[in-house]
Amino acid sequence: MPGARPLGLAVLVSRGAAFAISLLAAAGAFFLFLQFGAADGLDSMDVVRSVLILASTFWLAWGAGHAIIGLFTKPHPPANVVPGAPISGRTAILVPVYNEDPVATFSRIAAMDASLAATPYAHLFHFAILSDTRDEAIAARERLWFLRLLRERNGENRIFYRRRSVNKGRKAGNIEDFFQRSGAAYEFSIILDADSLMDGETMVEMVRRMEAQPDIGLLQTLPVVTRARARFGRAMQFSGALHSPVFARGLAMMQGNTGPFWGHNAIVRVRAFVESCGLPELSGPPPFGGPVMSHDYVEAALLARAGWTVRLDDDLRGSYEEGPENLIDHAKRDRRWCQGNLQHSRIVGAPGLLPWNRFVFVQGILSYVAPLFWLGFILASIAAPFFAPPLDYFPVPYWPFPVFPSDETWKAIGLAVGIFGLLLLPKLLIAIEAITTGRAKDFGGGARVLVSTLAELVFSSITAPILMMFQTRSVIQVLAGSDGGWPTNNRGDGGLSLTEAWTGSHWIVTWGLLGLGATYVFAPGLVPWLLPVAIPMILSPFIISFTSRPSRSALFTSPMDLEPAPVMAAQTAILTEWQSSEQPQTEPNLAVQHV
């Protein structure tokens, strides 16, 4: 087991810079709002709001800090890896599935297998489909399509399929079960999701890097979201393709040897993983007890605790995934992540964890709690008039002339501009970077990147209040002890009718109307400030339904739209053929030649 290593200078400088940016911005916002509130006499609500602004601004600036650091550095391959060096380690590619469409999932496996076959190392890679499917009809289809996959890829003794009768421990338990039965047969394991797709050369390069540096326990790639068709999905896909590399670069600079694990599109050293990552069930019932839900962050922390390096190699290409196509599916996934991140409050004090990993847990918790700060700020602002001291125009005894409170409106406007700047500036800077470095060509040119960036800013501003409400509800549900369970991911076209959208969001409409009405009655001066939040809430069913429809414009073009990777093109061809061909043979002896 490798020992602990000191942090590099670049890591310390990056962390220091991000903290400094965040603290400066937060302190500036705090004092500006305090001065604004104190203009008519300081009261308790002014202090509460200033503290909420401080916390929210710190969080916003922390994200912006990632982008700024990412803009000033460039991804590069590790220096200790010889390009094209031969590899020898056996690797199991794990594909956990849970009530997924087997045709789509297995076509990805066929495409990845074909992509690996184009390298000299295909014989070193095995696929294992780890089914936790509970739906018997889907399980029956999995078996049939597995036989077809074997036949078409000649995959006997290379492509495996097993279904657990009890899905103990969910996805983490599924992977653990594989390692307990077969882990000793492999040096490395690439962990995927059902919607993951990876290029063969990328997988070979990941093994090469693991072999070049024996202290790496886990190496994470940056998956690119692909195949989005709906307006919501395409906006997310564009944002991911344009912004994520820069934010991930900033993260990679700050992480040191304690990088992230996002649960998929990553390679682990099997020995390191089995020695360090056996997850116990937490004491007590869900949502805070029971199986560890967001296991990936915990596994990264446990690897680092054991002295293994966990690294995000953001220079690696050829790593893909798919994302939710509409706001409701996004919110469902977010509900699961919310519970997982809040559950980390039980783990943040685990013995022996490195300080950065503890900070990452806190950061994850904050990412769900931070929207509550904004909501609290809005509610406190509506309530503020009840706490304000009465105006005293004659504060000096026996002085005959009135003293009017100074107009501090410009400070409130300045603060609003500053906060919007933290939200918008990183994305605008990234668009400029893409245009000046030529990266924009992959997105259809500079003009298209600029227009799409502006459209994405409008889009995210409109959807932010709706997402804030979903997140707030998730946090309240988890704190109230409600377990979200393990819902199946929706991976269809995602189109939602107005009725479906209304069913999922009518409560947001109600809160929007109540909030606006209360503001009009109690603090009418705040109505114009509240409209950008209240209007999207009131219109949320229309917004959710409209953004779930297929996009037919060139807006949000991303590189994979213009030039799909060969492995994506191969998967499309296989999927099209499978969907159009006859269903797989049901007679076993016709399905596979098995001696």
Next chain:
Amino acid sequence: MSNHTALSRAEVDAPSQDAALDLDALVESLGAPPLAPCAMPKQQLEASRPSWLSALRLFGARAPRARL
């Protein structure tokens, strides 16, 4: 919203019960990954005896080591 490719009833119902059993057995034998057991010990995630002082460890404080 279509979640999965449409499932043909014939696709599932077509095999007779015997054929389905054969199919299950075949998938089980063809699909079985290599048997190479590997222990995966459970890690400690929760502090066994929480105390206020243990919070200092979050900031890097450690018990003094015995000098040689």
